Amino acid sequence: MKMTIGTLGGTMKGLFTPEEQAFREEVRAFVRENLPPDVAERLKSGSHPVPLRSDVQRWTEILHKRGWAAYPWPKEYGGPGFTPVERYIFEDECAMAGAPELVPFGLKMVGPVIMKYGSDHQKAYFLPRIVRLEHFWCQGYSEPGSGSDLASLRTRAVLKGDRYVVDGQKVWTTSAHEADWIFCLVRTSTEGKPQNGITFLLIDLRTPGITIRPIITIDGRHEINEVWFENVEVPVENRVGEEGKGWTYAKYLLEHERLNFGGMGFCKRELARLHEMARTTMRGGKRVIDDPLFRTRLAALEAELATIDLTNLRFLREAQAGRQSALHAPVLKIMSSEMQQAISELQLRALGTTALPFMPSDAATNRPHQYAAENYCNMRKTTIYAGSNEIQRNIAAKGLLG
Amino acid sequence: MSARPEAQAAAPLAFQPDESLETFSDMLARSIVGKAGKDWRTELWPTLAELGAFAALAPEERGGYGGAHTAAIACRVLAQAGIVSPFAISAATVARALAQIDRADERLGTIVRSLEDSAAVATIALHEEDALPSLLDPKSVLVRDAGGYRLTARKRMVAFGAEADWMLVPVRSAAGGTGIALIERAKAMGALKPCTLIDGTPAADLELTEYPLREADVLATGEEARRLLLWMADAFAAAQCAESVGAMRALVNTTAEYLGTRKQFGQPLSANQALRHRFVDMEIMLAKAETMATVAAAAVDAEDADDRRRIVATARYIVTRSAWKVSQEALQMHGAIGMANETPLGRYFKRLLALSLWFGDEDASLNAAFA
Structure with a gap:
């Protein structure tokens, strides 16, 4: 790309170590040789502000062969262990070349939460599936009455035996219609401060009782959804950490x-x-x-x-x-x-x-x-x-x- | 039923509250409730005709009154109700321009009267490839032919191009002179390619190659054509300023209501000082736009071409600048619900977006005001 003022950060001297510059060249060359032109063209045409799942899937597989599919992650969970600056360079080069953004809900949101607070079983089961995009995740936070005031959320989960039964509604859920799993904040207690009664659940979107309805946005596209839960049974082993501590995990996320x-x-x-x-x-x-x-x-x-x-x-x-x-x-x-x-x-x-x-x-x-x-x-x-x-x-x- | 005020000997004094015009505005607002998104020809036009909205814009000798000022009131009220219709381009612009042509032409007289009594609708092809209207120096060319002319034209995004009965087409002659050709939709359907604009306005591209026209189809040439084209550009821009004000008013009202009712953290949004101040800034931007839209309407009928252009361009600069900011702030203060297509908010947001581009962004108006 021709240097303009706006791209100073990628080209100016004295900003990066020689190793980082070499890394940038390496990423640039890899992307140039491996990013499918039709995928890049779709994004560069402006037609898809959110990339198609099929395009993300193709790019994820290509990156996986190089060990870069979980680029934000440490080595112990299958990532390359980039420094923050290497990560920045990697994202810069990929995005400028027209590579689709990898699904943030798995890689950058629920993944890190599972790494920090998840059980060994959750780490072993979910993390590798996030890397390969076997599981496409979405985020169940906002509710009709609870946007900025997230802690007022009301979707209820009641523990019955070894399962939570979830009832309620999430809204503005990006990509729910393409996703396999949703991580949700749910209310398990109405006692005390609202923040204290919130629990973090991982829910398989194929579970009976879940209904996903599209919300068309003002640009005419379908990107966000309503997600309804009616008597949805969630195994207790899909709770992250402790009951009632969901707010702490959400804040970390x-x-x-x-x-x-x-x-x-x-x-x-x-x-x-x-x-x-x-x-x-x-x-x-x-x-x-x-x-x-x-x-x-x-x-x-x-x-x-x-x-x-x-x-x-x-x-x-x-x-x-x-x-x-x-x-x-x-x-x-x-x-x-x-x-x-x-x-x-x-x-x-x-x-x-x-x-x-x-x-x-x-x-x-x-x-x-x-x-x-x-x-x-x-x-x-x-x-x-x-x-x-x-x-x-x-x-x-x-x-x-x- | 008629809201018609007494015929006025002179144009109304700008900013002077006028009860008869306010009555007209109120009656119009009441009678169009629920008509947004409906078919304008069957749902809206009869109502507007009954209220005298078309007749009011006719010249005084045919019983009209108020001109651009009345047009601005109607445009504002319609836009505030979320209505997309050809009123601004047809009744407030093309019909009034055609009425200015002083020519013994029976067909033209019939067309003008059919526009004034709302039986017909007319539009003008403002744009070619350029992002700004191509009026005085279009590439579309008119060539003399035995007994008439041949027109080769490429016009883009003509508002209501596939709906209007008549279309004015700015052209140049082979020698470079300016002219206005008249196209009858019924005879040119095959040359029209329809599309929908982001605010829901139906539009059409026009492509004609050596299309035969009769002598009488060229409505004006030379100085008269220039004068009419410049007048129409200003009249339409002024009408769009009024439409922008109406759409902004709707957004400001909706935002006030939302701030008062939506609760987060146990209190209405309107309890937050930061939002209160931003809301007042929206009202200030709207107040400026209201002033200048009124001034633009006054200038359309009262000023000579140079002053009129400067005033309308200045007004459009202020109105457009307000429209960007007010629409963005209204959406932001609504939060995610503002992104949903199902609420009226998005329609007003996109209406203002479109209105802010027809004659370029505010930079283009600033250039025109300063020229």
């Missing part, structure tokens, strides 16, 4: 998730798409990229992206040296999500009216459709999900101001 929220590779790939759009769209008789006002916006965006990317790297260096701050996770999530939205907004501005046809076939518009308007709508989710940015600011404020 949320922190883990946010620390890994970088998404900088995705931003750089979309930045490249933005350049392409601005080069090929005419506005008032000249290319959008030559319009001074647009150039000002683009330059400001790229400076911002470089800053966030480099701040992400700085936080990783500090974490690697044991100087992690409680501010890092919420600040990264806020910066990264707002950047993803800013890029999609500028893509839309670049295309102008040519972005307006909604999910058309290319035949209807005589040109490849670039999904800028659809993806602008889709990207609004990033400041809402994984702990809304309002909640992130509350967390940061609590850390800073008490």
Whole structure:
């Protein structure tokens, strides 16, 4: 990729050790030689903000042969044991080349929870299946009345003999319609503080009593779902840790998730798409990229992206040296999500009216459709999900101001 | 039933509250409840006709009043109700432009009257390949032919292009002059390729190759064509400003209601100071947009072409900037429910998105205002 301000973090000298630079070259070469072109093309076309399961499956198998399918994991659980910076480089190179993001719900969420709090049986059974994507996981957290106020959740689980019986509803569940398993926060007690009565269950989505209903989002796509539980029996051995301690595990997971929220590779790939759009769209008789006002916006965006990317790297260096701050996770999530939205907004501005046809076939518009308007709508989710940015600011404020 | 105020000798004073116009606005709002998403031709048009919304936009000598100002009120009310219809482009723009053509042409007179009494609908093909409207220098070309013309045109995303009975097509002559051709949908169906825009507006691409036109199908050329095209661009932009204000008002009202009723952490969202302040900022952005949409409407009828362009572009800059921010904030404050397609919120969000792009983003308007 040609160096632009926005991709400074990948190309500037003095940011990486020679070993890390060699590692970047190694990953880049591997991706170049092994990423199926049709998979990359689907993502680079903008048509699938969330990759197809079949594409993720293919890419997972390719990475598995190289020992990289569980790239965020330590060696003892089948990962390569990357340092945080190596992980950052790996994600950067994969995303920029158009590789599908691996399923975060298994690799980055439930996997680490099982490693830390799971039983030996759970580790032996679930972790290898996450690596191979034999189990595609989704996350059962939000409920209709419990979003930002997650601890108020009401899906009940009652222990009867050696099984929990689960009743209730989860909502906004990403990929539930493609998933095999769901990890859920459920209420096992209404005594005391709401946080104390929550338990962490692993539930097979094929269990009788589970109904999954699609929620179509404003971009016209099916990505999220409602998941209903009616007398769903869950073996007690699928409880993680102790009953009533689910909130502790969930907090660990949320922190883990946010620390890994970088998404900088995705931003750089979309930045490249933005350049392409601005080069090929005419506005008032000249290319959008030559319009001074647009150039000002683009330059400001790229400076911002470089800053966030480099701040992400700085936080990783500090974490690697044991100087992690409680501010890092919420600040990264806020910066990264707002950047993803800013890029999609500028893509839309670049295309102008040519972005307006909604999910058309290319035949209807005589040109490849670039999904800028659809993806602008889709990207609004990033400041809402994984702990809304309002909640992130509350967390940061609590850390800073008490 | 008629909400018609007394015919006014002069255009109403901007910002001066006017009871008869408020009555018109209220009656219109009441009579269109529940019509969003329904077929505009059968569900909406008869209601608008009954209220005198079309007739009101006719020139005074045919009993109309208020012009762009009345059009803006109707556009705002319709958009606030979530209605997507050709009112802005047909009644507020093309019909009023055609009525300005001073020519003894019986067919044209019939068309104008059919638009004014709502029997017919007209549109204009604003866009070609360029992201901004191609009005004065289109690539579509009109060539003289024995007894008439041949038109080769490639127009994109003509709003209601496959629904409107008549389509105005900006063209240039082989010598480079500007002109406006009239296409009858019934005779050009094969040349129309329909698609749906992100806000639900039906649109169509038009592709004609050496399509035969009669002499009378060229409605205006030269200076008159330029004058009409520039007027239509400003009239439509002003109408869209009013539509944006209506859609923003709906979002602001919905957000206020949601902040008051949605409880998290044992209290309504409106108890959070950060959200209270952000909500007030939404109202401030909307207040600015309301001011400038009103000013744009006033300018459409009152100002000469240069001043009108500057005023409408300035208004559109403010309205568009507000539309991006208000729609984003409304969705964010709703949280995940704002992402669900089933609620009206998403429709208003996408409406504002589309309205903010027809004439380019606010940068394009800023360029136009400064030019």
